Amino acid sequence: TKWVYRFGNGSADGAATMKNLLGGKGANLAEMSNLGLPVPPGFTITTEVCTYYYDHGQSYPDSLAGDVEAALAAVGDATGRRFGDTTNPLLLSVRSGARVSMPGMMDTVLNLGLNDITVKAIAESSGDPRFAWDSYRRFIQMYSDVVMGMDHHDFEEVLEDHKASKGYSLDTEITPDEWIGIVETFKALVEKELEKPFPQDPHEQLWGAIGAVFGSWQTTRAKTYRRLQDIPSSWGTAVNVQAMVFGNMGETSATGVAFTRNPSTGDKRLYGEFLVNAQGEDVVAGIRTPQDITEVARIEAGSENPSLEHLMPEAFAEFQTICDKLEAHYRDMQDLEFTIEKGKLWMLQTRAGKRTAKAALKIAVDMVAEGLLGEEEAVMRVEPAALDQLLHPTIDPSAERDIFATGLPASPGAASGAIVFSSDAAEAAKAAGQKVVLVRVETSPEDIHGMHAAEGILTSRGGMTSHAAVVARGMGKPCVSGAGTLRIDYRQGIVTCAGKTFREGDIITIDGASGQVLSGQVAMQQPTLSGDFGILMSWADKVRRMKVRTNAETPQDAKVALNFGAEGIGLCRTEHMFFEGERILAVREMILAETEKGRRSALSKLLPIQRKDFTELFVIMQGLPVTVRLLDPPLHEFLPKTPAELNDVALAMNVPLDALRERALALEEFNPMLGHRGCRLLVSYPEIAEMQARAIFEAAIAAGKETGSPVVPEIMVPLVGLKGELDLVRDVIVKTADAVMAETGTKVDYQVGTMVELPRAALQAAEIAKSAEFFSFGTNDLTQTTFGISRDDASSFLGTYQSKGLIEQDPFVSLDQEGVGELVKIGSERGRSTRPDIKLGICGEHGGDPASIHFCESVGLDYVSCSPFRVPIARLAAAQAAL
Ligand code: PEP
Numbered sequence: 001t002k003w004v005y006r007f008g009n010g011s012a013d014g015a016a017t018m019k020n021l022l023g024g025k026g027a028n029l030a031e032m033s034n035l036g037l038p039v040p041p042g043f044t045i046t047t048e049v050c051t052y053y054y055d056h057g058q059s060y061p062d063s064l065a066g067d068v069e070a071a072l073a074a075v076g077d078a079t080g081r082r083f084g085d086t087t088n089p090l091l092l093s094v095r096s097g098a099r100v101s102m103p104g105m106m107d108t109v110l111n112l113g114l115n116d117i118t119v120k121a122i123a124e125s126s127g128d129p130r131f132a133w134d135s136y137r138r139f140i141q142m143y144s145d146v147v148m149g150m151d152h153h154d155f156e157e158v159l160e161d162h163k164a165s166k167g168y169s170l171d172t173e174i175t176p177d178e179w180i181g182i183v184e185t186f187k188a189l190v191e192k193e194l195e196k197p198f199p200q201d202p203h204e205q206l207w208g209a210i211g212a213v214f215g216s217w218q219t220t221r222a223k224t225y226r227r228l229q230d231i232p233s234s235w236g237t238a239v240n241v242q243a244m245v246f247g248n249m250g251e252t253s254a255t256g257v258a259f260t261r262n263p264s265t266g267d268k269r270l271y272g273e274f275l276v277n278a279q280g281e282d283v284v285a286g287i288r289t290p291q292d293i294t295e296v297a298r299i300e301a302g303s304e305n306p307s308l309e310h311l312m313p314e315a316f317a318e319f320q321t322i323c324d325k326l327e328a329h330y331r332d333m334q335d336l337e338f339t340i341e342k343g344k345l346w347m348l349q350t351r352a353g354k355r356t357a358k359a360a361l362k363i364a365v366d367m368v369a370e371g372l373l374g375e376e377e378a379v380m381r382v383e384p385a386a387l388d389q390l391l392h393p394t395i396d397p398s399a400e401r402d403i404f405a406t407g408l409p410a411s412p413g414a415a416s417g418a419i420v421f422s423s424d425a426a427e428a429a430k431a432a433g434q435k436v437v438l439v440r441v442e443t444s445p446e447d448i449h450g451m452h453a454a455e456g457i458l459t460s461r462g463g464m465t466s467h468a469a470v471v472a473r474g475m476g477k478p479c480v481s482g483a484g485t486l487r488i489d490y491r492q493g494i495v496t497c498a499g500k501t502f503r504e505g506d507i508i509t510i511d512g513a514s515g516q517v518l519s520g521q522v523a524m525q526q527p528t529l530s531g532d533f534g535i536l537m538s539w540a541d542k543v544r545r546m547k548v549r550t551n552a553e554t555p556q557d558a559k560v561a562l563n564f565g566a567e568g569i570g571l572c573r574t575e576h577m578f579f580e581g582e583r584i585l586a587v588r589e590m591i592l593a594e595t596e597k598g599r600r601s602a603l604s605k606l607l608p609i610q611r612k613d614f615t616e617l618f619v620i621m622q623g624l625p626v627t628v629r630l631l632d633p634p635l636h637e638f639l640p641k642t643p644a645e646l647n648d649v650a651l652a653m654n655v656p657l658d659a660l661r662e663r664a665l666a667l668e669e670f671n672p673m674l675g676h677r678g679c680r681l682l683v684s685y686p687e688i689a690e691m692q693a694r695a696i697f698e699a700a701i702a703a704g705k706e707t708g709s710p711v712v713p714e715i716m717v718p719l720v721g722l723k724g725e726l727d728l729v730r731d732v733i734v735k736t737a738d739a740v741m742a743e744t745g746t747k748v749d750y751q752v753g754t755m756v757e758l759p760r761a762a763l764q765a766a767e768i769a770k771s772a773e774f775f776s777f778g779t780n781d782l783t784q785t786t787f788g789i790s791r792d793d794a795s796s797f798l799g800t801y802q803s804k805g806l807i808e809q810d811p812f813v814s815l816d817q818e819g820v821g822e823l824v825k826i827g828s829e830r831g832r833s834t835r836p837d838i839k840l841g842i843c844g845e846h847g848g849d850p851a852s853i854h855f856c857e858s859v860g861l862d863y864v865s866c867s868p869f870r871v872p873i874a875r876l877a878a879a880q881a882a883l
């Protein structure tokens with residue numbers, strides 16, 4: 001097996017297509033080398049080594065050490081240096097690189113190979129002792145942190161103390177001799193803390209770093225991130241070892257990161273930040289505020305700090321040419337890292353840039369206009385789940401803004417919430433149902449869970465490419481970064497600015513579009529879906545085969561869904577219409593009735609209410625298909641629970657409290673989810689189905705008259721397991737339809753169908769289809785009943801299952817294709833075998849989940865139905881599934 005792939009000097013063993021083996025970073029370094037771009041020579045240790053490492057008790061393949069030595073020698077030849085040499089030493093960077101970029105993993109060790117001897121050689125050969133000792137102290141700091149597990153703050157403290165004692169404000173003011181002293185202090189710190197000296201042997205350093213990269217694949221942080229992003233742990237990470245180039249070699253050196261287009265807005269303009277005389281981690285860590293790369297951006301930002309374009313015009317021009325070349329080559333917006341060493345440009349990374357949904361849409365639409373992409377490719381370029389960001393509110397332009405700080409508009413959208421200062425607090429508050437804004441000086445990979453829990457993120461330090469900004473954009477959360485006037489005091493739990501103090505728990509609003517931080521809750525505005533969104537969606541709709549409907553029963557939800565492009569209602573849960581307002585009284589009266597006569601009298605009060613609700617819904621939907629599901633949940637859900645509630649109801653209904661309590665007790669079930677619900681209720685009390693069917697038909701006639709578009713209601717029977725159940729209810733529906741048509745003299749077309757949400761229904765689908773004109777897969781219940789896992793109790797243990805690797809994803813969120821999906825497939829095939837034109841849809845939560853939608857396409861369902869806010873996601877996912 002080839003474990004090590006080389007690159008640099010205009011050629012490479014690998015290529016961009018080999019991401020699975022080389023990781024994203026390694027594959028693209030190879031690709032850039034092949035394109036003849038200036039890439040420091042190096043090599044990639046493959047992801048297969050990572051897999052081997054974990055399969056073999058954390059040990060390496062036998063031949064690896066030799067392969068690494070040979071590759072090191074080649075890097076030495078290319079650079080004219082030798083690793084570990086005491087006069088002309090080669091220094092290395094070591095970086096992790098999985099298939100997709102993954103915060104939470106060991107990121108980078110720079111300047112590896114430095115020790116007490118080589119540092120002197122570097123000082124001599126570079127003629128710049130400051131640079132040499134600065135590099136050495138950085139190496140000790142990074143290596144001790146990421147490889148040996150020390151806290152980098154301990155080192156920062158030494159630095160801060162030193163600067164304070166000298167009255168310096170910048171690291172660059174520290175003299176070479178002082179750096180030597182700081183290095184001694186750092187080494188002493190390591191020895192004291194770890195009870196062993198800082199490793200001096202370069203090979204020991206290198207293998208330590210390689211081990212740390214592989215080790216970081218299984219840290220809690222990395223695992224959490226993988227779980228949130230559905231990344232399998234079997235992928236593993238690669239390790240990239242590369243000759244160092246130095247951005248900290250004085251004023252003609254620099255390091256930076258850039259995007260070929262604006263990752264927030266999608267504007268076609270080079271966009272990025274850099275620092276003079278610095279190394280990569282300085283930019284991302286947000287320790288110094290970076291400068292703009294282009295003049296245009298600098299002027300726009302009103303910054304005094306010169307741009308790269310101005311400072312180093314030649315390197316800038318070459319960089320711009322490379323950006324254009326890479327964008328055209330990859331046909332996608334690129335995210336780049338570069339270093340300029342004494343005026344010479346080096347490319348350290350390129351990859352498809354993370355972007356907001358807004359930017360993704362704009363870039364996709366623009367690239368079609370530029371001839372880089374076709375429409376269908378553009379459709380594939382936008383991640384459906386990311387559209388969610390565009391559906392988020394922004395601050396109402398007419399709202400009062402009490403601005404108390406302004407930072408960078410790092411990730412769009414607006415969010416209000418209570419201030420929390422730690423990620424654990426954010427998570428706890430979220431679990432308690434509270435909306436929070438996470439306020440940090442800066443964020444690190446340890447904050448992923450808090451950022452996930454928060455509505456938005458606010459930092460006082462760091463640029464547009466800081467950790468907070470990049471991760472928030474990826475998550476689609478609003479973020480304001482680098483609000484430098486904020487003073488955050490974690491210990492006291494306060495943040496102050498311009499004389500104002502906010503405490504933990506105070507409500508603030510952040511505006512990720514303007515960078516403003518506002519006090520209190522501010523009025524928000526719903527998004528409009530036009531422009532690039534409309535264009536891309538129109539392309540998506542052209543290629544989509546499945547229809548997209550919505551799950552809605554209220555006029556409000558139906559309108560929202562229509563606005564988002566819903567093509568009908570796939571599930572109207574009528575029980576939700578029973579809970580509202582005064583209806584609940586009539587419902588309770590029905591439940592409490594001892595006789596059919598009593599029930600009918602209560603139902604007659606519900607009839608006009610239901611008719612009105614259905615009419616309203618049908619009118620809104622203007623003749624689009626509407627699937628109305630007959631009553632589903634167990635009756636006890638409608639009954640009052642606490643003694644006080646029972647008392648109120650008894651009084652209001654004028655029934656004895658005892659009778660009420662007795663009835664409530666009688667209806668209580670051990671397993672309500674598997675109890676007297678769904679069609680079982682309708683079998684027991686057919687008059688309920690009769691009332692609902694009557695309301696639906698009368699409403700269909702009324703709405704048809706009002707809008708001029710005839711309504712073809714689809715009446716759906718829940719929780720069917722036996723064909724006989726469906727037949728019984730169907731009979732009631734048909735008789736009611738005949739009666740209504742005879743009474744009104746108006747013909748109504750309608751369909752009767754069933755939910756398939758029990759394994760028995762899927763297995764017996766051929767039989768059941770004889771009586772059903774359509775099936776709707778209720779994958780919430782089908783998941784519950786297939787796994788035998790209660791959908792209401794699953795959260796208490798599914799997390800453990802995920803962390804132990806038993807399941808990759810929550811099956812209530814993303815369809816379990818092997819198990820539940822198999823039943824969907826069987827149900828579809830058997831249903832079609834009896835009734836080839838049977839209409840098939842899905843209305844469980846999975847109808848809005850992109851991966852599940854792909855599955856639905858593969859089974860050939862006719863439509864998916866999802867909650868209103870997921871309709872655009874489903875439209876795009878269905879289009880991608882069809883391509
Ligand atoms: C289902 O079970 O998937 C479904 C849509 O019905 P409900 O969620 O109302 O049980």
Ligand code: MG
Nearest residue numbers: 757778780781
């Ligand atoms: Mg159900």
